[in-house]
Amino acid sequence: MNNCMILVVEDDTAVRNLIATALEMHEYHHMTATTGNEALLAVSSHNPDIVLLDLGLPDMDGVDVIQKIRTWSNVPILIISARNEDTDKIGALDAGADDYLTKPFSVDELLARLRVTQRRLAATQGMLPSSSQIFTNGDLKIDYVAGCAYIGEEELHLTPLEYKLLCLLAKNVGKVLTHTFITNELWGCSWDNEVASLRVCMATLRKKIEVPGQAQYIQTHVGIGYRMVRV
Ligand code: CA
Numbered sequence: 001m002n003n004c005m006i007l008v009v010e011d012d013t014a015v016r017n018l019i020a021t022a023l024e025m026h027e028y029h030h031m032t033a034t035t036g037n038e039a040l041l042a043v044s045s046h047n048p049d050i051v052l053l054d055l056g057l058p059d060m061d062g063v064d065v066i067q068k069i070r071t072w073s074n075v076p077i078l079i080i081s082a083r084n085e086d087t088d089k090i091g092a093l094d095a096g097a098d099d100y101l102t103k104p105f106s107v108d109e110l111l112a113r114l115r116v117t118q119r120r121l122a123a124t125q126g127m128l129p130s131s132s133q134i135f136t137n138g139d140l141k142i143d144y145v146a147g148c149a150y151i152g153e154e155e156l157h158l159t160p161l162e163y164k165l166l167c168l169l170a171k172n173v174g175k176v177l178t179h180t181f182i183t184n185e186l187w188g189c190s191w192d193n194e195v196a197s198l199r200v201c202m203a204t205l206r207k208k209i210e211v212p213g214q215a216q217y218i219q220t221h222v223g224i225g226y227r228m229v230r231v
């Protein structure tokens with residue numbers, strides 16, 4: 001199975017089913033939303049890898065959806081729309097969409113665009129599909145096979161949870177991860193207890209990897225989550 005999770009936002013049942021079927025046939029994980037609000041909720045709570053977004057949605061304009069998503073997430077957004085005027089395309093791209101597909105489109109074209117987006121995503125995240133088993137970012141190094149992390153030559157003494165959190169941030173380098181996403185990944189749920197535990201775990205991890213008083217590797221996004229930045 002392809003490990004890429006795709007969110008399909010489309011209110012037209014026939015088009016949604018067509019896309020869903022194509023994704024299933026090509027072994028993509030996917031989830032669907034039929035309104036702008038559902039889409040925003042799905043992006044914030046499930047952190048998909050790619051969003052396929054219809055511009056004409058029943059409750060809000062797709063461009064507004066992009067602008068809202070872009071306030072906290074860099075997830076690649078591929079627009080699928082019946083509109084073919086340049087102003088619509090430019091509007092969507094200016095708002096932060098990554099690519100544009102005009103209906104009617106062929107499934108082959110859609111899949112080709114997805115592959116391009118995945119490659120770009122892999123390149124920006126430094127984790128190409130056949131990626132090395134070593135992650136490096138500045139002085140930080142993670143050896144996934146050995147299950148060890150280092151700052152320079154110094155091996156870090158991390159708890160299993162701190163190591164898991166570090167790997168999760170590293171594998172999503174450049175992306176803001178929400179509290180909900182992180183706690184779901186680490187504990188399988190996201191109640192107040194887990195969010196509090198995440199804060200504690202993050203604080204102890206930072207003490208081990210950051211220079212005191214500096215947030216070189218991990219940024220806090222107040223009220224949203226955390227992001228590992230490329231150093
Ligand atoms: Ca529509």
